[in-house]
Amino acid sequence: MPRPWLSHYPQGVPADISADGYVSLVDLLDRACERYASRVACTALGTDISYGRLDRYARYFAGWLQSLQLAPGTRVALMMPNVPAYLACVLGVLRAGHVVVNVNPLYKAMELQRQLEDSGAEVIVVLERFAHVVQEVRGAATPPAALRHVVVVAIGDLLGGFKEVLVNVVARHVKKLVPRWRIAGARKLTAVLHAGRRAGFQPPVLSMDNLAVLQYTGGTTGIPKGAMLTHRNLANNVLQTEAVAWPALHDIAGQMTILSALPLYHVFAMTVCGLYGIHAGMRNLLILDPRDHATLVKAWQRTPVNIFPGVNTLFNALSHNTAFAALDFSALRLTFGGGMAVQGAVAERWMKMTGRPVIEGYGLSETAPVAAVNPTDSLIYSGSIGLPVPSTDIAILDDAGRQLDYGERGEVCIRGPQVMRGYWRRPDETRMVMTEDGFFRTGDIGVMDDQGYVRIVDRKKDMITVSGFKVYPNEVEDAIAALPGVREVAAVGVDDTHSGEVVKAYVVRDDEALTEAQVKDWCRTRLTGYKCPRMVEFRAELPKSNVGKILRRELREQ
Helix, strand or coil: CCCHHHHHCCCCCCCCCCCCCCCCHHHHHHHHHHHCCCCEEEEECCEEEEHHHHHHHHHHHHHHHHHCCCCCCCEEEEECCCCHHHHHHHHHHHHCCCEEEECCCCCCHHHHHHHHHHHCCCEEEEEHHHHHHHHHHHCCCCCCCCCCEEEEECCCCCCCHHHHHHHHHHHHHHCCCCCCCCCCCCEEHHHHHHHHHHHCCCCCCCCCCCEEEEEEECCCCCCCEEEEEEHHHHHHHHHHHHHHHHHHHCCCCCCCEEEECCCCCCHHHHHHHHHHHHHCCCEEEECCCCCCHHHHHHHHHHCCCCEEEECHHHHHHHHCCHHHHCCCCCCCCEEEECCCCCCHHHHHHHHHHHCCCEEEEEECHHHCCEEEECCCCCCCCCCCCEEECCCCEEEEECCCCCECCCCCCEEEEEECCCCCCEECCCHHHHHHHECCCCCEEEEEEEEECCCCCEEEEEECCCCEEECCEEECHHHHHHHHHCCCCEEEEEEEEEEECCCEEEEEEEEEECCCCCCHHHHHHHHHCCCCHHHCCCEEEECCCCCECCCCCECHHHHHHC
């Protein structure tokens, strides 16, 4: 197919990349840990951890997993925010030949149970702040049958020495951040690493075809399902990210610094901040809570940042933060925008404040995730999602699979080595999103110009994006529909200057005494915060099609 974008790549960006020089994703990451052993791999809570130490912790964790005699490809759930243990455990799980299942640590018990049951995870590693949710799932009437091993991580784990003890004491007893929990047979991460060190580690034979990560997504609609990302998918996407970032970063002498405010369990941060950061030997500034702007500012003050991946809501909040605006941005070379559309007004404020444009890109869990990026040597914000990355084709197709001309609206479809193997245990849904010639149908409506730049103009389905996180109306509606007094419900996304979108629920009541507060309180006990409706509107009826289907689009337009 035509690839007009190639002539608009910046100098130094190749048309294609190849991961043939590596045996697996683990091979790619292991080489980095060896090459950069003396460098700082990550900085958390003011403490540096070298690549050498991170490498040892990962080997100990892999050794412990091997000692359990799990079958190759066993799913291991990681339920942690941005703490050093996440990086060590990701490396350890992959090295042992198992599969990472990223879990949002803010999940409620019902959401966690659904993901554990679907993935068949046998091991979960959870930050102790969220262990009570695992306890609730384990104690449910029908707990996940496969889950046999629970590892609990303290916030200060891996920091070492007095700092590790101090951070854990303050978190538990001063700030009261750890709710009471009790899980029979649960093991502390420190004990697991000690056991793994004694047991030793024997590297298994891995290939690019091995499954590496189950990244849960709803696709374009419906209940979340696991996108199967292989070692090949992720290794290629790391190299694709490296290739498109080169124009902005190639002349930096010495170690680069990337700031990870986005949660690493999110696919954008996992690949760009985590995997690409390790491959390039970067210092990773880990921010535990992206809403803690004071800590982010202090981290940036101590260590000038070269690369800052973020989403619109984060850029927006920081552009109104006077302490952040006072920072020295002279080291900043690349601001990556992803996860959701970056608003023009936000990009303008960011450029004025930092002197660097937001370089917007586009991707999905199903594409590991990076599929398109604006040229990183650009001096302006384009408002588009940019050009397909190397070794990637993007086509605008109609419903019949016919490729449309430049400027015509159609479904954005992606083909490349980063496109997932399929949805975990859902072959029918996989067939629905894959064309015969290997394109993944994204569900987004876009146009491509004659230079290859793609602009997203609409969404094919009713997915809602809140601060870069995908919310699926069916899930919200199912939760509200279970509330006594509700007859019908529809959930839609409405524009919001802070989050891009927020959830609004339209409810038809059976009980006229039902209040907005009761609906919101009900949702808070069943859904993660960003999925909960910010607005509830009661109506006598909801618009429907002639076959009785609720017309969400009509509600959005109203």
